[in-house]
Amino acid sequence: MTDALSIAALLTQGTVLAVLGTLAFTRIAPDVILMAAMAFLVISGILTPGEALVGFSNPGVMTIATLYVVAAGLKETGAIQWLAHRLLGQPQRLRHAQLRVLLPASGLSAFMNNTTVVAMFIPAVQEWAGRLRLPPSKLLLPLSYAAILGGTCTLIGTSTNLVVNGLLQTEMGIGLSMFSLAWVGVPLVVVGGGFLYLFADRLLPNRQGVLEQLEQAREYAVDVVVDDKGPLVGKTIADAGLRHLSHGYLADIERHGRLLTEVPPETELQAGDILVFIGDPECARELRRIHGLKPASGDVHKLDIAHHHRCLVEAVIGPDFGGLNQTVSESRFRSRYQAVILSISRHGGRLTGKLGDIRFQVGDTLLLETAQDFVDQYRYRKDFLLVSGLHDSTPPDFRKAPVALGILGAMVVASASGLLSILEAALLAGGGMLVTRCVPASKARRYVDLSVLIVIAASFALGAAMTKTGAAAQIAQWLLLSDDLAPWAALALVYLMTVVFTELITNNAAAVLMFPIAVAVAEQLGVNFMPFVIAIMFAASASFMTPLGYQTNLMVLGPGGYRFTDYLRLGTPLSLIVGATAVGLIPLVWGF
Missing domain, CATH: 3.30.70.1450 (Regulator of K+ conductance, C-terminal domain)
Structure with a gap:
């Protein structure tokens, strides 16, 4: 029996390594890679079909799918553009302009998909920067980073938070509330946003004069x-x-x-x-x-x-x-x-x-x-x-922007007050967007990114196999290095490993793969698993060092005229500051 388990554990570890390598070093679509891995785990007998497909019924995954429709309503009505033009204003100095970008971007992305926020802000910031004769290269990367940081403040701010919360619900029977993460997320926005406000101007390029740029x-x-x-x-x-x-x-x-x-x-x-x-x-x-x-x-x-x-x-x-x-x-x-x-x-x-x-x-x-x-x-x-x-024949229907924002606000209040679960509130909000015609059903379907949902759901099979075969416990043992490692040090290692995975592969896949490892680390140390799980949530979102780690980083690469070194120059110190703050604060909120 032990030999069978060992072989299954080795096969699972080999599958995980193959997935990581293929995601990091090939151009094969992530959903194809993860579905192939899931198929192998079922065919080899490591998982039953029911165990392999559990991700497709996970409440976190279904919540993400529903929030695509909510985001579609906000996008189609131009709600973010409507807000952006009112919040950006007419600052006279670059520092003030950066602040006008950082505050609304982080605030909005706490309550909606940060990819949507950045997609809507890019043209607004470019037009705004052109009018004020400010270099967009000083504004667009801070926009992406602010959106990432803002997304860590609430449960719906980023899909990673919803995925990990879904795992907590199915594996541990525990669920987080809308603002549970704010105790750490808000300080991260303050610390990270403060760093960007003070140093982005110095660390980001202005390779030509302002007008030429x-x-x-x-x-x-x-x-x-x-x-x-x-x-x-x-x-x-x-x-x-x-x-x-x-x-x-x-x-x-x-x-x-x-x-x-x-x-x-x-x-x-x-x-x-x-x-x-x-x-x-x-x-x-x-x-x-x-x-x-x-x-x-x-x-x-x-x-x-x-x-x-x-x-x-x-x-x-x-x-x-x-x-x-x-x-x-x-x-x-x-x-x-x-x-x-x-x-x-x-x-x-x-x-x-x-x-x-x-x-x-x-x-x-x-x-x-x-x-x-x-x-x-x-x-x-x-x-x-x-x-x-550039020649959009269907401009947003700004008349419905207040309606879309009202639906979003109602969803947040209903969920935060405990009146409804996150999934129930999202389902009602998505339905509200369709009923009020903020977005037609035909367009709403196009917004639902099936490839992302498949990647997340199929990742659950890898996590389940790592737990079932003992592969996660074995990796946790290797990660701890020694039996008397302090919980704080172990937490820092889990955070660091998650950051590395996120920079190499997708953030959601990194979170799902690290979840069983984090739980196994906590079990071997005999401490509460919650600090380790929360660390995964923040680490999987904290992708600042490469354009490939997070979609919003890649979106600003061309419009900002950035090079890969620009991400390292600004993103590396930001990653260190955010990581140290998160690892320091998490155990104070969720004790060992």
Whole structure:
């Protein structure tokens, strides 16, 4: 019997290592990896089908699914934009502007999905920074970090908290209330937010002057062709109205294989001239309105979409994009997404050279021409982390923003007062969003990210196998190093291990994998397991050092023109401060 258990434990540990390695070092979709691991555990007999599928009925997972609908109502009504424009104000100094970003971002993300908060704030902050002539690179990363910190204050602030609370309910019969985590979360917001307020300006880049940074934060090269049957043939550049565009300038002309640079305004246009314009994303929309110019990319005409149904979209490549490290041509981008790439920006600057030969990287910002439903289709998929639709045909219905905020407030009050459980309150709030038409049912379905839900639910199978086979107890024994290790030191080790897992794989999967290990550590020390479980909640959210650890970090990579080193420079001290504060406070609230 012991041998059988040992073999099962070894198989489970091997499965966990394989999952970690595959998630960290390959581009296979996380839901595929976790479902494969779950299938192996069932087929090998380690888990029964009922044990393996328990995650799909977990209240935490179902709460996350329901909150997607609540977030959809807030997004579609523009409730966050409505609040953002009222809260951002007109500060005169960068420090005041940072404070105006930190406070609402952390406050809002305590009560709703922080990805939604950041997605709505990015265009608002960019437009606001442009108007105030402030560098967005000083504001967008603090926005992401503030949203992450704010999410730790309540049970619904981040999906990780709901997942771990679901595990506590099913495994231990214990449930946390809405504001249980605020005793530690609020001090973390104060300490972390204070650090960002004092040091973000010094540690974040401003690689050019303020105006140049604003102009180049999302700068593209857009190629158009002079139509041989159009009215521009024979006209000078000045007469054609191409000299004083609002959003870009004519940089070069490619004519019969020769490149003409620094072209004077009296240059006459010839049929077939390829004109290269440099500017922000709106430049492409401006050029589309000029009769006699057509996109240089022949792919645009191959789109099976009527011209009046097309729009311009700016999207950031995510970690699960299928064509990573492939060239644009190799990825068959147009046929896969029914979208044409007009230009690519990387680290805040445009990429030059032949578009088809550029290799995709995580964080690249693409300017696309595509169908109007592209934004809805890919808004919460990890192929792209969408920044904005630049020609959105369905602007938010701001009249319903107060209704959506009222539903959110009612959900928080009902749950916090104990009148309803978190799941019951979320179900009613989701229903309220549909009944009041804050979001149509058809759009609400698109917001529910099945791949994320599958990752979380399938992760439960790994956790169950680690507990059942004794693998978690064995890992806990290795982690403790010695039998007389102090509980505080063990808590710090569990926190550190969770942070490492979070930076390598998804935060929810890290939390589920660490849960049985944390419980086993507490059992071996003979102390209360609650401090260790709470530490997992905070550590799994505290991803500041890489753009890949947390989705909001990746979302600001392109718009802020950041490099990976910027995350290390600001995120490493923030991680240390947040970690030390959390490990110090948690045992004072949940004693050993």
